[in-house]
Amino acid sequence: QLQQSGPGLVKPSQTLSLTCAISGESVSSDSAAWHWIRQSPSRGLEWLGRTYYRSQWFNDYAVSVRSRIIFNTDTSKNQVSLQLKSVTPEDTAVYYCARWESYGEYFEQWGQGTRVIVSS
């Protein structure tokens, strides 16, 4: 199960921070990758990136946000987090974390989604 947390309102130019707590599986599982996806009426479903562990941690980011985004992992809390810096109203969206099943190659599980509004 994936449980998301984080603020629903962020001011322009500030940093959006979201956390995805994972239960029932280790965040370091070699059969999973943890992705972030956002959804807005203007952009639809937009993949933001992924983090996964295969003897070491790997991150891949979408080009559109690469200069502003960071993924972190807290193995003691079994959670992943997203930080998106210098947000603008265009970053307003519902943000999802999702578990990618690496053997079947599909999004097997999604967080409940966090609606984030960027506004002053």
Add this chain to the structure above:
Amino acid sequence: DIQMTQSPSSLSASIGDRVTITCQASQDIADFLNWYQQKPGKAPELLIFAASKLETGVPSRFSGSGSGTDFTLTIRGLQPDDVATYYCQHYDNLPLTFGGGTNVEIK
């Protein structure tokens, strides 16, 4: 980036109808395609993976076909519970991209 084009963007059909949704990739993606169903206020849920494989627990009225650039999601015998938006998603390479969605309503 691979562009995924879905059609139609919305449709209205009667209970029991056969519904067909198409998804076209901008380049050959073999069978690296998944289909998801999203109901209002909820996260997407997997229906079909690898173009034609039915996810466990998904009703057999759902089926997927296609390979290369052209794919189809079919609902045989539309049910009220199928009212949702359907998305295709490729995983041939990064970035993963989704189609624009098809909103299915009951006539």
